[in-house]
Amino acid sequence: xxxxxxxxxxxxxxxxxxxxxxxxxxxxxxxxxxxxxxxxxxxxxxxxxxxxxxxxxxxxxxxxxxxxxxxxxxxxxxxxxxxxxxxxxxxxxxxxxxxxxxxxxxxxxxxxxxxxxxxxxxxxxxxxxxxxxxxxxxxxxxxxxxxxxxxxxxxxxxxxxxxxxxxxxxxxxxxxxxxx
Numbered sequence: 001x002x003x004x005x006x007x008x009x010x011x012x013x014x015x016x017x018x019x020x021x022x023x024x025x026x027x028x029x030x031x032x033x034x035x036x037x038x039x040x041x042x043x044x045x046x047x048x049x050x051x052x053x054x055x056x057x058x059x060x061x062x063x064x065x066x067x068x069x070x071x072x073x074x075x076x077x078x079x080x081x082x083x084x085x086x087x088x089x090x091x092x093x094x095x096x097x098x099x100x101x102x103x104x105x106x107x108x109x110x111x112x113x114x115x116x117x118x119x120x121x122x123x124x125x126x127x128x129x130x131x132x133x134x135x136x137x138x139x140x141x142x143x144x145x146x147x148x149x150x151x152x153x154x155x156x157x158x159x160x161x162x163x164x165x166x167x168x169x170x171x172x173x174x175x176x177x178x179x180x
Contacts, residue, residue: 020167024156028063028169031102031153039065046071046144055153058138065153066139069173072147085145085178089126092179093140096120097172102153112175122179134158139174149175 032039032055040056048068055065076083087093100108111117123131125140135158143150151173156163159170 017167024167024169025063027102028153028155031171032065034104037065043142044068046074055151056142058142061134061138061155061158063153063155063169064135064138064158066142067151068143068148069151070147070149070175072143072145072176074145087125087140087144087146087178091125092122093125094120094122094177094179095136095174097174099170099172102169102171133160133163135172136174139172140176143176146176146178149173 036053037055038051038053040054043056044050044054050068052067055067058064058066072085074085076085096112098108098110098112100106111121121131123136126137128134128137131137133154135152135154138158139150139152151171153169153171154163155169156167159168163170
């Protein structure tokens with residue numbers, strides 16, 4: 001009898017999580033549709049001029065979408081030398097962001113300025129022990145350079161621990177710098 005009860009409990013828990021994941025997928029699909037987003041399946045070239053409705057579906061992730069708003073500078077001239085500014089693993093990323101849910105008329109949490117939050121969030125690129133949101137690391141990889149800005153649609157599985165626990169997707173508008 002205890003084994004049957006354990007099996008039923010496990011099945012109910014899986015159905016509950018699966019149900020939440022299906023609801024999340026529908027919420028993301030509805031957001032994409034409602035906003036008329038054009039989904040790109042191939043990563044655009046670095047010099048691609050992004051239409052405001054173009055979003056790249058990042059391969060290998062469930063419904064993680066990326067939109068480049070502004071590409072930062074790729075090089076800096078120092079005297080006679082040209083310095084490549086491409087972000088590298090373990091660079092210290094400083095991020096300001098806005099976060100909102102995918103429901104219509106969702107509230108926005110803003111960490112965009114010092115009036116919103118005195119200090120910006122910081123994390124080392126590709127160090128998920130400092131920033132467990134895989135989507136943020138992917139966004140940095142796709143932005144490529146400091147002073148870039150993007151928007152990402154982040155499913156719970158690629159978000160922060162609290163998002164994963166509640167199975168809640170979010171949109172983040174992010175701007176980054178590299179701290180020297």
